[in-house]
């Protein structure tokens with residue numbers, strides 16, 4: 582994929598607005614503040630195509646990017662505590678509404694902070710992806726915050742806690758670029 586051609590397509594606040602699925606789609610999900618915007622920017626090789634929020638949880642939209650004919654879909658971050666129940670429900674509906682549509686789900690990149698043990702909302706998300714039979718990989722984020730040996734240990738522990746094979750868990754850092762090339766390869770294998 583020619584990442585340098587990446588461009589922002591559009592932002593949608595409701596599922597009904599989403600454009601027709603015309604290309605392979607790679608979507609990104611994770612808790613608010615997990616590092617989703619940073620990972621997207623790193624993948625695309627731009628500083629701020631997907632904005633990095635100083636105020637977590639503000640991206641309550643579905644954002645579409647075109648990357649050389651593949652659509653990158655930035656879904657709203659879940660689990661942000663400081664919003665109303667109604668707003669939380671709206672975000673959840675955006676996520677499930679997207680996956681319930683008839684689209685080309687080539688790969689879902691599910692982001693999980695490598696520093697924490699499995700959290701319920703992430704278990705729910707991964708359980709949902711598994712149940713729906715969606716192809717997914719788990720990107721463990723912020724790996725630069727742990728030593729290499731601790732990274733490996735935490736990858737095994739999280740795989741066990743989520744009940745997934747460790748081969749589906751990729752250690753990444755948007756800060757150092759660790760795992761970014763592997764993730765690009767996985768995306769290309771899923772789309773081309």
Ligand code: GDP
Nearest residue numbers: 613614615616617618619633634723754755756
């Ligand atoms: P989002 O809410 O999931 O889009 O998360 P952001 O990309 O906005 O990142 C949330 C916070 O985590 C920001 O302060 C980022 O600078 C920080 N962050 C994101 N990725 C990394 C990473 O790989 N390493 C480190 N050390 N910090 C990160």
